[in-house]
Amino acid sequence: MSITKAISFTLNGQATRIEVPVDMDALTMIRDVLKLTGTKLGCGEGECGACTILVDGTAVNSCLMFAVDCDGRELTTIEGLATPAGRSVLQRAFVEHGAVQCGFCTPGLVMQGTYLLRQNPGLTVADIRRGIEGNLCRCTGYQKVIEAIAAAVHEIEKGDRA
Amino acid sequence: MTVIPKETLIGRRIPKLDAPAKTTGETRYINDLALPGMLHGKILRTDRVHARIVRIDTSAARALPGVHAVITAADTPGVPLGHGRDNPPLKGDRVRTIRDEIAAVAADTEAIAAEALRLIRVEYEDLPAVFSVHEALRPGAPVLHDRHPDNIPFTFDYSHGDLAAGEQASDVVIEDTFKLHYVTHCCMGVSGVIATFDTTGQLTIYSQTQIPFLYKRDIAPVIGVPPDRIRVIQPPLGGGFGSKLDIYPFEPICVFLARVTQRPVRILFTREEEFIASPTRQPVEFTLRSGVKKDGTLMFRDARTLHDNGGYTSWGATTPFVMMQTISSLYRVPHCRYHTTVVYTNNPYAGSFRGYGNLQATFAVESHMDRLAEAVGMDPLALRLKNAQAPGETTPQGMHFITCGLRDCLQTAAERSDFVKKHATNRAGQTGPIRRGIGIASLVHVGGGANIYRTDGCGTILKLDDFAQATVLTGASEIGQGSETVIAQFVAEELGLPLTSIQVVNNDTEITPWDVGVHASRTTFIAGNSALRAARKARTKLLAAAGQQLGADPATLDLRGGHVVDATSGEARLEIGKLIRSLHFAGKHEVVMTTEYYEPPSVMQDREFKGNVSATYAFGTQAIELEVDTETGVVRIQKVTAAHDVGRVINRLGIEGQIEGGVVMGIGYATTEDLMVSEGRVLNPCFRDYKLVTAPEVPEIDTTFLETLDPHGPAGAKGVGEAPAIPTAVAIANALYNATGVRFRELPFTPEKVLRRLREAAEGKP
Numbered sequence: 001m002s003i004t005k006a007i008s009f010t011l012n013g014q015a016t017r018i019e020v021p022v023d024m025d026a027l028t029m030i031r032d033v034l035k036l037t038g039t040k041l042g043c044g045e046g047e048c049g050a051c052t053i054l055v056d057g058t059a060v061n062s063c064l065m066f067a068v069d070c071d072g073r074e075l076t077t078i079e080g081l082a083t084p085a086g087r088s089v090l091q092r093a094f095v096e097h098g099a100v101q102c103g104f105c106t107p108g109l110v111m112q113g114t115y116l117l118r119q120n121p122g123l124t125v126a127d128i129r130r131g132i133e134g135n136l137c138r139c140t141g142y143q144k145v146i147e148a149i150a151a152a153v154h155e156i157e158k159g160d161r162a
Numbered sequence: 163m164t165v166i167p168k169e170t171l172i173g174r175r176i177p178k179l180d181a182p183a184k185t186t187g188e189t190r191y192i193n194d195l196a197l198p199g200m201l202h203g204k205i206l207r208t209d210r211v212h213a214r215i216v217r218i219d220t221s222a223a224r225a226l227p228g229v230h231a232v233i234t235a236a237d238t239p240g241v242p243l244g245h246g247r248d249n250p251p252l253k254g255d256r257v258r259t260i261r262d263e264i265a266a267v268a269a270d271t272e273a274i275a276a277e278a279l280r281l282i283r284v285e286y287e288d289l290p291a292v293f294s295v296h297e298a299l300r301p302g303a304p305v306l307h308d309r310h311p312d313n314i315p316f317t318f319d320y321s322h323g324d325l326a327a328g329e330q331a332s333d334v335v336i337e338d339t340f341k342l343h344y345v346t347h348c349c350m351g352v353s354g355v356i357a358t359f360d361t362t363g364q365l366t367i368y369s370q371t372q373i374p375f376l377y378k379r380d381i382a383p384v385i386g387v388p389p390d391r392i393r394v395i396q397p398p399l400g401g402g403f404g405s406k407l408d409i410y411p412f413e414p415i416c417v418f419l420a421r422v423t424q425r426p427v428r429i430l431f432t433r434e435e436e437f438i439a440s441p442t443r444q445p446v447e448f449t450l451r452s453g454v455k456k457d458g459t460l461m462f463r464d465a466r467t468l469h470d471n472g473g474y475t476s477w478g479a480t481t482p483f484v485m486m487q488t489i490s491s492l493y494r495v496p497h498c499r500y501h502t503t504v505v506y507t508n509n510p511y512a513g514s515f516r517g518y519g520n521l522q523a524t525f526a527v528e529s530h531m532d533r534l535a536e537a538v539g540m541d542p543l544a545l546r547l548k549n550a551q552a553p554g555e556t557t558p559q560g561m562h563f564i565t566c567g568l569r570d571c572l573q574t575a576a577e578r579s580d581f582v583k584k585h586a587t588n589r590a591g592q593t594g595p596i597r598r599g600i601g602i603a604s605l606v607h608v609g610g611g612a613n614i615y616r617t618d619g620c621g622t623i624l625k626l627d628d629f630a631q632a633t634v635l636t637g638a639s640e641i642g643q644g645s646e647t648v649i650a651q652f653v654a655e656e657l658g659l660p661l662t663s664i665q666v667v668n669n670d671t672e673i674t675p676w677d678v679g680v681h682a683s684r685t686t687f688i689a690g691n692s693a694l695r696a697a698r699k700a701r702t703k704l705l706a707a708a709g710q711q712l713g714a715d716p717a718t719l720d721l722r723g724g725h726v727v728d729a730t731s732g733e734a735r736l737e738i739g740k741l742i743r744s745l746h747f748a749g750k751h752e753v754v755m756t757t758e759y760y761e762p763p764s765v766m767q768d769r770e771f772k773g774n775v776s777a778t779y780a781f782g783t784q785a786i787e788l789e790v791d792t793e794t795g796v797v798r799i800q801k802v803t804a805a806h807d808v809g810r811v812i813n814r815l816g817i818e819g820q821i822e823g824g825v826v827m828g829i830g831y832a833t834t835e836d837l838m839v840s841e842g843r844v845l846n847p848c849f850r851d852y853k854l855v856t857a858p859e860v861p862e863i864d865t866t867f868l869e870t871l872d873p874h875g876p877a878g879a880k881g882v883g884e885a886p887a888i889p890t891a892v893a894i895a896n897a898l899y900n901a902t903g904v905r906f907r908e909l910p911f912t913p914e915k916v917l918r919r920l921r922e923a924a925e926g927k928p
Contacts, residue, residue, distance in 0.1 A: 037194035038187015040400075042350050043433040047849035050350060078187035091185040095177045098815035101823065102642030103184030104350040104400030110185055129858045136849060138348050138401050139642055141826030142857040144819055 007071035011036075012080030020067040026060075027051045029067035030077060038078035038107050042136070049135030052108040052115075053077050059115035061134075078107035081114060090114055090152040099148035101139030109135045113149045121156050123149065164734040166723040171651045172877050175815040176661065178647045180398065180640065192354040192368055192397045197426040200356070201230055203419045204275035205412060205429065206265040206282050207439060208257040211508045211842035212291035212304065215255055215284065218265060222281035228274035230423045232282070234265045238418050243384045243409050246315055246475025248307055251384060251414040256289075258306055258473030258508055260843055261439040263411045268419040268427050293841050295447065295468045295505040306473060306506035315475055316504040318482035320771045322490065322558035328462025328497025332453025334537040340448040340529065341908040342522040344837040345830070347515060348854055351400015352436045353410070357417040358426035365417065366393045372406040372639055373679030374671050376615075380409050385417045396669040402641035403827075404514035405441055407681050408476045412439075437847030441513025442837055443521070444478035445470050450526045454534045460549045462497035465489050465526065469504045471511060478512025479504045481519025483614070484607075486771060488523040491557035492568075492606045493531070493549035498558065508842045514681065516824070517884045520607055521831060521891060528603035528892040529907070532899065541585060542602055542896065543576045551606070551781075553870070560772040561606075563779055565870035565880075567807025571783040572604060574866050579785035579803035588900050595793040599901025602785045603889035609809065609880030610777030610872070611762045612682035619761040620689045621675025622696040624653065626704075626754040628746055630724055630739035632657060633665045634696070637677025638689030640668055643883055644816035645685040649693045651812060652876055656697035657704070658721030659738065675757070683780065683881030686812060690876035692760035699756035707750075708741055763874060778872045780885045782806035784825070786893040790901050795917030797833050799861045799894065806865070809872040809880030821865045821886040828890025830855045836910045 002021035009016055011034065020029050027044075030036050030053070039062060042050030046064040053062045054076040081088045090113050093099070100106050109132060116123055116131040123131070128149045129142075137145060183189045220232040235254030242250045253262045265282050269275035290304040297303055298313045305311050329335060356368035365387050371377045374394040382389040399406070412429050419427040431439065451464040465486075471479050482502040490498050535545035551557065553566045576582060584600045592598065611618040623635040634653050640646045646666040654661050668674060677689065701721060708726040709716035712735055720729040726736040745752045762777035785803040790796070802825050811817055834853040838845040846852045871878035895906045898916070904923040908915070 031194075036187070037190060040191075040351070041193065042352075043849050045433070045848065045850070048350065048433075078185075082186050087182065087186060091182075094185045095181040098175070098177065098181075098819045100178060100181040100184045101644070101819060102350065102399060102401045103180070103189055104191060106184045107187045129860070132857045134856075136348075136350065136854050136856065138350050138403070138827070138854065139823050140819055141822035141824075141855075141863070142860045143822040143826075143863060144815075146857065146860075 005068050007068055009070045009072060010074045012076055022068055024067040025063055026065040026067050026070055027062040030062060036077050036079050040104055040107055042105065049112060050105050050108040052111040052135065054111060054115060057118065059112050078111060081110065088114065089155045090117060090149065093148040093152040093155065097144050097148035097151055099140060099145040105135060105137045109137065109145055113152070116149065117152055117156060121153065123153050125150055165732040166725055166727050166734055167732055168722060171655050171661065173811045173814060176647055176651060176813045177815065178644050179650060179666065180646065189398050191351050191400050192356065192370060193351060193430060195356060195368060195397060197356060197358060200426040200428055201268040201270065201423055202272045202275050203266055203268045203416055203427045203429040204272065204279055205263050205415060206279045208260060208262045208264050210257055210286050210288060211260055212289040213257050213286035214289060215253065215257065215264065216287055217285040219283040220265060223267060223278040226274065226278050226281060228270040229267060229278045230425065231268045231419055232265060232278065233418055233422060237422065239386050241384045243411065243414065244474055244476050245408060245479060249411065249474035251411040259510060261510060263415060266415045266419055268423050291508040291842060293507055293509060295470050295507060298505045298507050310506065313506040314503055315471060315506060316479055318502040320486045320490065321499040323497030325462055325464055325497050325499050329453055331455065332461040333456045334534065335451065335453040336530065336533050336537065337449065337451040338529065338907055340450070340526045342446045342448060342525060343909045344442045344445050344510065344839055345835040346437060346440060346442045346837050347401065347403045347405040349401030349403065349405060352431040352433060353412060353440055354428065354430040355413050355416045356426060356428040357420035359420055359424065364391050364393065366395060367417065368395050368397055369413065370399050370406050371396065372402050372641060372681060374639065375637065375676050376679055377409065378671060381414060384414045394671040396639055399641045402680065403516045404518065404681065407514045407679065434847045437852065438844050441476055441478065442510055443515040444481045444512040444519060446522045448522060448526045450530055452530045452534060454538055456538055458538055458540050458545045458548045460493055460495045463489055463495045465500045467502045469502060470509055471504045471506050472509045473506065474511050476511050477514035485519040485523035487559065487561065488520055488527055488606060490559040491551065491561050492527060492604065493546070494551060509839055510844065516827065517888045520605065520888045524603065524605055524888050525892040525895065528889060529895055532896045533905070541582055543572060543582055546572055546604060560774050561779060562774045565778065565809065565872045566781060567868040567870045568604060568781040570868050571781050571805040571807055574805035574868065575602065575783040575785045575803050578864060578866060579787065581785050585900055595791055597790050597792055597901035599790065599897035600785060600787045601893045601896025601900055602783060603893035603896060604783040605781065605885060605888040607780050607885050607888060608682050608776035609780035609882065610687045610874060611684035611764060613764040613766050613775050615678060617761060618678055618684070618688065618764060619759050620677040620692040622692040622758045623675055624696040624700055624756050626700060626742055628739060628743045630659060630742060631663050631665065632659060633667060634693055635667045635674045636689050636693060637675050638668060638685045639680040641680050643820065644813060645689060647816060648686050648690055648812050652690055652694040653697040656694060656701050659724055683883040683885065685881065686879055687777065687875055687881045688760060688762055690879065692758050694876045695760055696756045696758035699758065700754055703754055704738065704741060707745055708736055711741070711744065712736065777874045778809065778880050780807060780880045780882050782885050782889065784889045784893045786890065786897050788894065788897045788901065790898060790916065792902065792920055795913035795920065797898070797911050797916060799829055799833065801862045801864065803864045804886065805868060806882060806885060807868045807870050807880070808882045809875040810869050810878035811867050812877060812879050817867065817882065818865060820883055822863050824886025825863055825890055826855050826860055828887045832891035832894040832909060833911050836912060
């Protein structure tokens with residue numbers, strides 16, 4: 001049996017206390033222990049971006065982070081983006097601009113896009129391309145993903161929040 | 163009076179119906195499903211390329227706490243699977259590739275299952291191995307399967323005309339050998355399956371298959387369960403691209419584990435396993451000889467190809483079916499011969515992959531069109547236009563092009579990219595390390611199914627409820643390509659209902675009617691036609707009932723915006739929901755439910771591979787502009803101008819996505835992706851070393867749709883799922899020639915390979 005450690009953090013706005021094995025990664029904790037399956041395992045070695053979450057506001061490959069390192073932090077997963085008022089500006093843009101095909105990479109791309117928009121609401125297309133470099137998508141050829149994030153920039157300029 | 167104007171959904175930008183749930187993480191892929199009591203299965207794969215299994219000792223694995231079952235071939239019926247029926251799910255006596263499955267474990271957790279695999283001891287006796295088709299064809303080469311002592315499980319031969327006459331009539335004859343490499347699908351969701359038996363012995367498989375109905379038939383003998391006791395449920399798929407068209411060993415293995423444990427079992431691959439143990443695109447050595455007259459008339463084409471079949475036979479072996487169509491029929495060629503030898507080796511084996519052999523065939527044919535043009539002093543566009551097929555032609559292979567936008571595609575792509583001028587200017591001579599090039603290439607591909615079984619049909623059941631909600635049960639699978647949205651569009655259009663009133667059910671063989679499967683770019687055409695016809699039947703029924711109630715001729719009525727309206731004025735006369743309720747309650751006791759089985763007007767090919775195998779064909783041309791750094795070998799794709807004959811655009815948003823995704827997949831095939839196989843082993847089973855194209859590398863893509871309105875297509879549409887990936891790599895090869903004057907005959911164009919080829923050419927190798 002592996003050694004476990006009690007940790008606490010905020011997950012999608014909710015205070016969370018949990019005991020996790022010290023060798024567990026954050027992605028396994030989120031998917032298998034906390035049963036939030038929206039965050040995807042694509043490769044398990046930080047190459048595909050499908051497991052992207054926000055940790056204290058920064059986009060992170062959760063497969064590369066130890067679960068115990070979540071202690072005291074604020075985590076946001078794909079399940080934490082929509083509000084009772086509905087899906088976020090970027091989530092809606094992904095739908096309206098055809099950025100989703102099989103959808104397996106989509107949660108990671110939406111999280112990465114959300115991070116980029118919050119960092120810099122005035123993103124250029126070049127910033128977007130560079131910003132999603134670490135997220136692999138096999139279906140769309142990225143074009144519509146880039147258009148969706150650019151459309152969200154435009155929406156935010158008009159006054160919607162990221 | 164409420165007037166509802168006539169509107170159409172066809173050709174509009176319709177967001178995919180399944181997209182909202184995919185942006186919120188609500189969509190549950192197989193990776194996200196857990197059944198109560200579910201165990202985790204893992205497969206032990208051999209580390210030998212060719213060996214006899216002397217002994218397998220599973221005792222330590224069985225003794226590990228948390229392990230529920232350990233199985234080997236001895237615990238299974240041993241019935242082989244796959245297209246060649248040469249691949250037992252668990253190998254008992256012999257392994258032939260490093261992916262070979264030799265034992266499997268079901269345990270409480272994945273970690274325990276992995277630990278148990280490490281405890282299994284296997285004793286081997288190594289056998290001589292063979293890693294190239296040429297070695298495997300030599301007399302005395304190691305034999306892979308006793309049934310085929312020559313290592314040749316299949317050959318394919320096609321011909322028309324008189325090759326010798328064609329060669330004699332040619333003013334210029336050229337010959338080249340092209341080498342097309344291994345790439346793999348890289349679905350973002352890895353392979354997985356869940357199998358569970360109920361107490362009566364009914365088996366439910368949660369499968370990623372692209373062929374749910376044939377799957378039941380094909381897996382039944384392998385697992386010893388009759389097909390009528392198998393239910394296939396298809397959770398949303400994390401990418402398909404043809405990779406799930408065959409049954410692969412992990413699926414029956416999961417069923418065996420579920421049977422022996424009497425618990426649900428899930429097997430999920432790791433990414434490394436996905437690279438090593440899922441199918442590849444068919445690697446090919448392609449020798450092509452072609453001749454033209456001085457005026458550019460193509461006279462003959464003679465193709466000989468060698469397919470590395472790997473250790474077992476999956477669909478990759480049958481890609482010649484598609485290859486020969488491009489060789490015989492993309493351009494008019496009066497004399498033609500095609501021969502393929504499929505050869506067993508101890509390498510990985512290929513399955514089907516978007517384009518199905520056509521990327522490889524088009525690479526050879528379109529490289530040659532450029533070389534022939536140069537040889538007779540024509541520009542590449544002019545030579546292609548001179549030989550391009552036109553509407554109404556039936557090719558010597560029997561393919562009937564009722565509609566054919568090839569010439570328009572060529573001209574549109576050339577005009578929009580300023581091809582002729584740029585091509586001539588680039589060739590005029592460039593100095594400095596960075597060279598610009600432009601290349602062009604076209605394609606033909608089936609666009610109305612491929613009649614390779616006794617039927618190429620698809621069933622639909624359409625039912626309307628009393629609130630005018632339509633439920634469409636279709637046999638056609640959604641694999642991310644957007645088929646359910648297109649099907650909903652057709653139904654909504656016919657029934658005058660909003661898209662939000664259409665529910666498409668497409669994931670359960672116990673509920674949905676039969677379909678061949680999602681392959682051959684057939685779903686929009688065949689499932690679309692099926693849904694459209696079912697909806698037309700329901701429309702006729704509704705209009706007849708409305709006519710009776712309103713005392714009007716049904717021909718004067720129309721369905722719009724959820725209402726029966728006067729067709730001329732658009733005046734709303736009756737709510738459709740109310741009409742349906744009246745059918746239930748007003749003494750008629752009727753439901754509005756229709757069925758359709760759509761069979762396309764195509765035929766199976768005869769023994770000579772002749773016949774109109776598809777109801778329609780898709781055409782397209784891509785012009786690609788690039789820069790190549792001749793000092794580093796780095797190729798930068800700058801712009802893709804794509805013109806595709808799609809019949810008719812149904813969902814503009816969806817079809818743009820298909821073209822863009824296909825083009826980028828083609829760019830990856832040409833420039834970044836390379837599954838490196840050395841002595842049977844995959845050297846780069848991870849995304850760090852197997853490079854997919856990433857967002858910063860994606861060029862501008864200018865797409866034009868040519869609408870040829872196919873008379874058999876639903877609303878005129880053709881299938882285009884595969885088409886955009888097909889001509890990209892060879893357009894890049896042609897652009898590289900335009901930039902450097904060096905012909906590239908071997909994929910991929912990674913910097914080291916480009917540099918090597920440039921040096922080789924500088925040393926005088928043509």
